[in-house]
Amino acid sequence: MERTSFPSFSRFYAWCGLFLGAVLSALLMQPLRLLPMGWAVYLLAVALYAGLMALGWRIGTGQDRRTKTTHQASAAAQENVTDACPKILDTSVIIDGRILDICKAGFLEGEILIPAFVLVELRHIADSADALRRNRGRRGLDVLNKMQEESRLPVRIEEKDYEDVPEVDVKLLRLAKDVNGAVLTNDYNLNKVAGVTGVKVLNINELAGALRPVVLPGEEMTVHIVRDGKEAGQGVGYLDDGTMVVVENGRRRVGETIDVEVTTVLQTSAGRMIFSRVKMEENKAV
Numbered sequence: 581m582e583r584t585s586f587p588s589f590s591r592f593y594a595w596c597g598l599f600l601g602a603v604l605s606a607l608l609m610q611p612l613r614l615l616p617m618g619w620a621v622y623l624l625a626v627a628l629y630a631g632l633m634a635l636g637w638r639i640g641t642g643q644d645r646r647t648k649t650t651h652q653a654s655a656a657a658q659e660n661v662t663d664a665c666p667k668i669l670d671t672s673v674i675i676d677g678r679i680l681d682i683c684k685a686g687f688l689e690g691e692i693l694i695p696a697f698v699l700v701e702l703r704h705i706a707d708s709a710d711a712l713r714r715n716r717g718r719r720g721l722d723v724l725n726k727m728q729e730e731s732r733l734p735v736r737i738e739e740k741d742y743e744d745v746p747e748v749d750v751k752l753l754r755l756a757k758d759v760n761g762a763v764l765t766n767d768y769n770l771n772k773v774a775g776v777t778g779v780k781v782l783n784i785n786e787l788a789g790a791l792r793p794v795v796l797p798g799e800e801m802t803v804h805i806v807r808d809g810k811e812a813g814q815g816v817g818y819l820d821d822g823t824m825v826v827v828e829n830g831r832r833r834v835g836e837t838i839d840v841e842v843t844t845v846l847q848t849s850a851g852r853m854i855f856s857r858v859k860m861e862e863n864k865a866v
Contacts, residue, residue: 664690666761667782668738670752671701673764675720678784683731692735693761694724697751699737753779792821795854797842803856804837805830819854828857 667690673679674694682688702724706717728735740758742751749770756763762780765771774781795801803817803825815830827833827840840856847853 665780666691666693666759667733668693668695668752668756668759668761668763669698670763670765670767670770671698671705671720671748672767672770673784674698674702674723675705675716676766676784677719677723678788679764680723680727680731682784682787683727683733686732688733690733690761692727692731692733693738693755693759694735695738695740695752695755697741697748699724701748749773753777756780788821789852792823792852795842795845797844799842800839800859801825801842801856802837802839803827805833805835807834823852823854825854825856828855830858833858 667688669679669692683692702717702720704717705713706721708714708717724735738755738759740755742754745751745754749767752763752770753774755761756774756779757777762782763770763774764782764784766784768785771781771783801819803819805815805817805827807816808814808831809816809826813829813831815827815833817825817827817830819825825840827838828843830838830840839859841859842854842856844855845852846855
């Protein structure tokens with residue numbers, strides 16, 4: 581990729597500094613003209629002109645270096661933004677809505693592309709007779725409007741379509757290959773298909789899982805018990821990120837917020853599960 585070029589103003593700044601030094605010297609020489617002219621006055625005048633003009637030249641060249649550094653930094657920043665591959669949003673990640681916060685937080689670079697065929701699918705969902713699907717579609721449209729208004733990244737509607745392909749997921753993968761971009765999704769199946777075809781995929785659910793805090797056996801936490809567990813005596817609560825916490829002997833504490841101690845952390849294909857016991861009961865046993 582060609583680097584952005586900018587003109588060099590080294591001579592311009594240097595000559596400006598030299599000129600200003602001469603003007604300032606002439607102004608300072610005015611009081612000396614009242615003195616009797618002699619070799620001492622001439623030497624003083626020469627020293628004044630030489631010193632101030634040299635100072636002006638030095639300041640001018642220094643200004644050029646600062647300007648050049650600023651231009652280089654701006655060009656480098658622009659190049660980094662341009663080099664980042666475009667991010668293509670699918671329908672699921674738009675409806676999910678978390679992509680808006682991710683963009684506003686500055687964790688993505690490059691251009692955001694909204695394919696026209698994804699917009700068509702989103703409008704069909706928003707016009708659905710089913711109330712749940714209709715609400716999901718309208719939320720997705722609201723997310724797109726907010727992204728265009730609040731996102732730090734440029735958001736563009738990509739009009740390119742593939743009339744010979746009926747499936748939206750296949751169109752997304754073809755578009756990603758054509759523009760050398762990455763697909764943003766939280767669709768598990770699309771993630772797997774993209775991996776087979778060699779298309780880069782950024783999965784929002786995987787990002788959320790990676791950001792979950794690490795919990796180790798023996799740590800304490802506070803959890804609200806919301807329902808009974810599958811096994812006898814168990815209660816179940818959830819952390820803010822949706823992680824299920826199974827509490828031993830917690831069934832009789834349903835509806836309460838209690839302190840528990842982690843006993844086991846289990847990672848499954850469906851997510852992470854934390855097994856714990858009621859901390860107060862352990863203290864009583866001791």
